[in-house]
Every structure is written in structure tokens, then in C-alpha cells.
Amino acid sequence: MKKLAAMLAGVALAMPIAAAAQDAAGTTKKDSYRFLIVPKVVHPWFDKVNDGAQMAAAALKAQTGAEIEIVYSAPQTADVVQQVQIVESAISTRPDGIAIDLLDPSGNRGSLEAAQSQDIPLVIFDSVPPEGMQIPYIGSDFCEQAKIAARRLVEVLGGEGEVAIMMGVPTAPNHSIRAECHREVFAEHPGIKVVAEGIDNDSIETAQQQAAAIMQANPGLKGWVASDAAGPIGIGQAIVEAGKQGQVTLVGLDNLPEMLDMIRSGVADSSSASQPELQGYWSVMLLWAQATGAPVPGYLDTGNAFLTKDNLGN
Amino acid sequence: MSTEHSAQTRRPPALTLLMRNPLAGVFVALVAIFAISAVISPYFLSGYNMSVIARGLAFVGLVTIAQSSLMILGELDLSLGTIGGLCGVVSGMLMVQAGLPAPMALILALCLGLALGFLNGLLVTVLGLHSLVLTIGTAGIYGGAILVLTKGVAITGIPAGIQFLGRGDVLGVPVPFLIMLAVLAIALFLSLKTPMGRYMYAIGNNPAAARMLGIRVDRIRLLVFTLAGMLSALAGLLMVARLGTAQPSIGQTWVLAPIAAAVIGGVATTGGVGSPLGAIFGAGIIAIIENIIVLFGVSPYWQGVVSGVIVVLAISFDALSRRYLRRDGA
Incomplete structure (x- = not known):
């Protein structure tokens, strides 16, 4: 009986310690x-x-x-x-x-x-x-990432020319924030005119189709920025297919292998990459x-x- | 022959009755997939998971009822998904941007679904266009209209009052699933117990013969296209209520899935064969496959392969059971 009482007392004493250990942040x-x-x-x-x-x-x-x-x-x-x-x-x-x-x-x-x-x-x-x-x-910082790209495009174009923005999935907040921040940078430069915006829904194929159509409709287009990782890859393909490499500047987004290859081959100028x-x-x-x-x-x-x-x- | 006869006499009457039913194959396939999932995954049978499957099935189920009814007629409407999406978006605009009371907005959006379905039916019947080809075009128009109206951006601020229609439960059963069951009951009544249902099968089997019998073929076609448009709109509205936003992407997955569900459920693409109930069984199989793929943590790169294999197995099971039925003379 004494043993049982001692055991119960021991358990009772240990309980608060155990409970404290259980409750302490990060100990579960x-x-x-x-x-x-x-x-x-x-x-x-x-x-x-x-x-x-x-x-x-x-x-x-x-x-x-x-x-x-x-x-x-x-x-x-x-x-x-x-x-x-x-x-x-x-x-x-x-x-x-x-x-x-x-x-x-x-x-x-x-x-x-x-x-x-x-x-x-x-x-x-x-x-x-x-x-x-x-x-x-x-x-x-999605906005900063987009602004880095947009500022680079403005710099390469010498502050003048027609540009286009490829939006990713318009309902995706990171994509829409980037698109908006691209616009903000371009609005600061009177010589830059945004002539078209495409929606690629994060699909390289759609981006390629959209970019090809936009470049057809805007022969004076000088540069591209994108709001998602698929966008610049499709745009790069469209630039190559249209034979406009060197005439149209692409500042890409993110660091997919295709994007890196395009920078190395000169199809794209650079990329602002998240990690x-x-x-x-x-x-x-x-x-x-x-x-x-x-x-x-x-x-x-x-x-x-x-x-x-x-x-x-x- | 005597062996087969003795096998038949040994079989319990309830089983014989089940096997004589043309839906037996797909039903048994559905039960088999359900049972296997329940055995393999400890999470499958939980009340929450059953609710997730039922809620997911409800939306595509409504479009499946619509598409299978058209397929019984020998028609296909590839614009049903975009009708659902467009009506969902319009309902959101009416509620949020125009400030209309939610019930009125929902009724107007349902009417839009009716009108778009009617337009499809009218073009098919009056111009004699092939419904498959025509609705590729109208799907483009309705889908394009969604982007024109929304610029690809979802409409938020849907009144919380209507969200019960998509998110709510009654006695643990999701409200959209109950609505789908009610619609299924009406569709089965119409197809099995009314002259209209008999006419639909007659037209699907042979439209020329149906005309000779005095059936107003074009009127029935027009009616079914119109009702199909309304059902798709209903699915779109319920999805808006579920998400709490009118997404431009609503309906994108309601093009091929309902056709696949109907075919799995024994509805012939050539018309005259099948039932909306079989199509819902097919949709149930697809819904369970989509669920267990997540429960089992299947790699996204393998999901297409896995779901395809299960669908092929389900169809094969159905075909084998039919062959067995024929051999058995049942």
C-alpha cells in the first residue's frame, strides 16, 4: 500500500513536469x-x-x-x-x-x-x-522581382519603345502583382508604351501562341516581360520562330532550364528569378x-x- | 446447355435480377472500386472523405446527366462546360456588380443557360448542323465571352447567403449532391416513365424511323438541348456558391469528363442506348479515382496513367460482364 502511495505521489509530482515539457513550444x-x-x-x-x-x-x-x-x-x-x-x-x-x-x-x-x-x-x-x-x-517580393525585370528592359531599350507584358494566370495573386508592377515601372517612363498584354495561363504553348500573335499585330514591338515562369519560355520560342532575335528584347522570369539556355544563347537578355x-x-x-x-x-x-x-x- | 441452365437455377433470384439489368456491369465496377479503395486506404470511408467525393461528384454529375440525355438522342454538346462557366460568371456579375438580389441573379443566370442551350438546339435543328461540330464553335464563343467579361479575373464578394447551396450540408449530405440526386430522379422519371423518354430513345436509335412514326424529332431535340443548357448553368451556379467566387475557369473540366462518365456508364455515343443513372455511376467511378489518387499520394506525373488504367479496367469489367450475361441468356 505504501509502495502504491509512493508511486502515485511520484506520478503526481512528475505530471506537472511532463505537462510542462509537453506544453513548451516546439517540444511535441x-x-x-x-x-x-x-x-x-x-x-x-x-x-x-x-x-x-x-x-x-x-x-x-x-x-x-x-x-x-x-x-x-x-x-x-x-x-x-x-x-x-x-x-x-x-x-x-x-x-x-x-x-x-x-x-x-x-x-x-x-x-x-x-x-x-x-x-x-x-x-x-x-x-x-x-x-x-x-x-x-x-x-x-513578387513586385520587386517584376520591377527588376521591367527596369532592365527599360534600360536595354534606352527608355523608348513599344513593349508587351505576358500575364500568367490572371487570378493568381503573384502573377497579377507582377503584371501590375511591370505596368508601374513602364508608366514611370514616358518613352515606353505598353501596346499589348497576353494571358498564358502558365502554359508555355499558350505563351508561344499569344506572343506570336502579339508580335504579328505589333510589328514595332521592342521588348517583352513576363509574369510567370512559363511565359518567357513561350515568348522566346515565338521570337526565334519569327526571326526577331536581336530585334525584340526579352527579360525573363525565374530560372527554369529553358530560361537559362535562352540567356546563354542570347535569345533572352536576362531573367529576374525567384528561388x-x-x-x-x-x-x-x-x-x-x-x-x-x-x-x-x-x-x-x-x-x-x-x-x-x-x-x-x- | 444443361450446365448453363443449372448455373442459372442455382443463382439467387436477386443476383439474376441484378445481372439482367444493363447497368449491372458498371454498378458492380463502381462497387468494386469503392470496396477496393475502402480496403486499401484507411481514410477512404471517413465521413469527411465521403462528403468530399459526393460534393465533387455533384457538379460534374449535373453536366453528366445533361450530356448523357443528349447522347441518348445521338447528340453531343461540347459547350456545356462553358455554358456552366459563363452562367456562373454572369450570376457573379449580377450579384456583385449589378447589386441584384441573389435569388433574382441565380434565376436570370439559369435563364441564360436555358437560352444558350436553346440556341445550340436551334442551330442544330434549323440549320441541320452536326451538334459535335457546332458546339465546338459555340464553346469557343461562350468561353471567349467569359474572358471578355472577366478579363480572366475572378469575381469576388459573392453573398455569403448563397454559399450554403455549394458548401452546405443537410444531415451530413452535401447540398449540391442532394440537388444532383433530385435532378437525377427527375431525369430518370422523364426518360423511363414518359412518352418524351421513349421518343428520345427512338430518335437516338433511328431519327428517320422516329419521324415516320410521327415523333416531332426536332422539338424533342430542341427541348433536350435547352434543358441541358439549364442543367449546366445550375452546375455553374452551384460551383460559384461552393467557391464563394465566380471563377473564369469554372466548367473547364466539364467537357470530356461527362462524356467519359456516360460512356463508362453504358451510354452509346451513337444514341438510343443507356441511361442517366448509368452515366452517374460512371461519374462516380471517375470521382472515386480522382479521390484515391490523392489519398494514395500518386505522383502527378503518374496520375493520368493510373486513372486511365482504372477506367480501362472498369470498362473491360463492364464489357466482360455483358458478354457473360449474353452467354448466360439472361
Whole structure:
């Protein structure tokens, strides 16, 4: 009886300590974690995000010993309905966290609320959270990225000439922010005239078709900027097909292999690149931190890089 | 022969009844996929996941009912998805930009769906155009109109009052799914219990013979095209209510999926064969495939292959069961 009393006393004494350890921020532990990465669409840019996510998973596994599974689930087309369906289906599997690049914050709100109601940690990458929702988000300064590209085009053109803007998915906030910031820069230069804007819906093929048509309709066009990663690749193809290399300047966006090849071959002047690997890496890190109960920053800027023939190398 | 006869006599009456039904194959395929998913994934049978599947099925299901009805007539309307998208966008504009009360905006948008379906039907019947070819053109017009109206930007600020139609549940069952079931019941009643339904099958089998029998072929065609337009508009409106925004992309995936669902469900593209119920079973198979692909974490690069293989297996299963039925003389 005395032994039992002593045991109970011991348990009672230990409980507050255990509870404190459990409650302390960042101390919740599990043997395995499953994080879901939901990009806008199947696209090479998002493969780099996935690469970064896998790197973070490997780093966490090495440090903590926990199994970290990254489930990469992408809509086949850039369609918010498909993306919502994927997120809602994924919630059924009770993942330890979801990182998502929103196609449309308003359209995605319902599925994000469903995840929050089930206490599933969320991170938004390459996009911004729906208005009023407190979700950590990761990305580069989209506006600054676009302004770097637009300013470069103005500089190459000597402050004069007709230019065009390729928008990506107009409902995607990062794409629309970039398009708007391109316009702001061009508006500061009276000699620059925006004669056309295309919508490529993040498709290289559509970008190529749009760019070809716009260059046909505007033979005096001198330069292009884009608002998504697929856009400049399609534009570059259209420039080559139209035989306008050297006559039309392309300042691209992001660092897909085709974009880098176009800079090296001289089809494109340069590119203002976000860093998708970093976005994937920090998405997983922030999800993991939330899963352990640790506080995380509300915003994490992964920065931009300006790529030219000189700094790219071979 | 005697062996087959004895096999038939040994079979329970309920099973014999099931096998005599032309929908047996697709129904069994649906049940098999459901059962396999439930066994393989521990998450599949959760109430939340069932709700996700049912809600997802509801929208494409409405368009599938519309498309399968047209296919029974021997017609195809490739503009149904863009009718849904356009009506969704117009309803959003009426509610948000014109400030109309939500019920009035929804009714007007449904009327627009009726009108666009009627226009398709009119062009098919009056000009004698092939519906497949014509609706490639009208799909372009309606889809282009969406971009003209929205400039590709979603319309936000949809009144919260109507969002119950897309997001709400009644006794745990998603509201859009209940609406789809009600529409399915009406479609089945019309196709099985009314002269109009019999006329549809007659026209689908042989329009010339149907004319000789005194059936007003063009009137039936016009009516079904019109109703199909309205159903697509209904799907678009419900999707607006679900998302809380009028997305220009609504309806993009409602072109091939309803045709695939109908074909999986035993509706012949040549007309005169099948039922909207079979088409919904087909849509159910597609909805479950889309769900389990996510539950199993299938790589996005393999999703097309996996879903294609499952669809081929489901169709093969259906075909084999039909062959078995024929051999069995049932």
C-alpha cells in the first residue's frame, strides 16, 4: 500500500513536469510526419519546389531521426476547382501539414478553412493568404522581382519603345502583382508604351501562341516581360520562330532550364528569378515547426536573383 | 446447355435480377472500386472523405446527366462546360456588380443557360448542323465571352447567403449532391416513365424511323438541348456558391469528363442506348479515382496513367460482364 502511495505521489509530482515539457513550444515529437505540397499545376518550376521540400525532409530526418514523407500532389491544369478538390481529399488523410501555392485566395478559402478547422498546419508559398486568414507564407517580393525585370528592359531599350507584358494566370495573386508592377515601372517612363498584354495561363504553348500573335499585330514591338515562369519560355520560342532575335528584347522570369539556355544563347537578355528550391525547403521547415508546436514567422522572404549571361556560367 | 441452365437455377433470384439489368456491369465496377479503395486506404470511408467525393461528384454529375440525355438522342454538346462557366460568371456579375438580389441573379443566370442551350438546339435543328461540330464553335464563343467579361479575373464578394447551396450540408449530405440526386430522379422519371423518354430513345436509335412514326424529332431535340443548357448553368451556379467566387475557369473540366462518365456508364455515343443513372455511376467511378489518387499520394506525373488504367479496367469489367450475361441468356 505504501509502495502504491509512493508511486502515485511520484506520478503526481512528475505530471506537472511532463505537462510542462509537453506544453513548451516546439517540444511535441512524433516518429513520422507526412507533409503535403500542393502547387498550382504540374510544372517544372514546382518540381524545383518539390526538390527543396525533399532536401528539407532529408535534413530533418538526419537531425531528428523522424521519418518525413513529402507527398507532392499537383493539379493537372491550373484550375482552382481541381486544386480545391485535391486539398479537400488530402485533408481526409490527416496530413501533418499542407503547403500550398494558391491559384486564387478567395476560391481556396473554403478548403483552407476546412484544414484549419481540423488543426492541420498550413503554409502558403509563392502566394499570399486569403484576406483575414492568419497563415504563414513564403515567397519572394513578387513586385520587386517584376520591377527588376521591367527596369532592365527599360534600360536595354534606352527608355523608348513599344513593349508587351505576358500575364500568367490572371487570378493568381503573384502573377497579377507582377503584371501590375511591370505596368508601374513602364508608366514611370514616358518613352515606353505598353501596346499589348497576353494571358498564358502558365502554359508555355499558350505563351508561344499569344506572343506570336502579339508580335504579328505589333510589328514595332521592342521588348517583352513576363509574369510567370512559363511565359518567357513561350515568348522566346515565338521570337526565334519569327526571326526577331536581336530585334525584340526579352527579360525573363525565374530560372527554369529553358530560361537559362535562352540567356546563354542570347535569345533572352536576362531573367529576374525567384528561388523555388528555397520556397519548398522553408515550406517543409515551417510545417514541421508548426507540427512541433513551435512559433513560426508570419512571412519569410526567399529573395530574388538577377541572372545574366555573365553570372550564369556554363 | 444443361450446365448453363443449372448455373442459372442455382443463382439467387436477386443476383439474376441484378445481372439482367444493363447497368449491372458498371454498378458492380463502381462497387468494386469503392470496396477496393475502402480496403486499401484507411481514410477512404471517413465521413469527411465521403462528403468530399459526393460534393465533387455533384457538379460534374449535373453536366453528366445533361450530356448523357443528349447522347441518348445521338447528340453531343461540347459547350456545356462553358455554358456552366459563363452562367456562373454572369450570376457573379449580377450579384456583385449589378447589386441584384441573389435569388433574382441565380434565376436570370439559369435563364441564360436555358437560352444558350436553346440556341445550340436551334442551330442544330434549323440549320441541320452536326451538334459535335457546332458546339465546338459555340464553346469557343461562350468561353471567349467569359474572358471578355472577366478579363480572366475572378469575381469576388459573392453573398455569403448563397454559399450554403455549394458548401452546405443537410444531415451530413452535401447540398449540391442532394440537388444532383433530385435532378437525377427527375431525369430518370422523364426518360423511363414518359412518352418524351421513349421518343428520345427512338430518335437516338433511328431519327428517320422516329419521324415516320410521327415523333416531332426536332422539338424533342430542341427541348433536350435547352434543358441541358439549364442543367449546366445550375452546375455553374452551384460551383460559384461552393467557391464563394465566380471563377473564369469554372466548367473547364466539364467537357470530356461527362462524356467519359456516360460512356463508362453504358451510354452509346451513337444514341438510343443507356441511361442517366448509368452515366452517374460512371461519374462516380471517375470521382472515386480522382479521390484515391490523392489519398494514395500518386505522383502527378503518374496520375493520368493510373486513372486511365482504372477506367480501362472498369470498362473491360463492364464489357466482360455483358458478354457473360449474353452467354448466360439472361
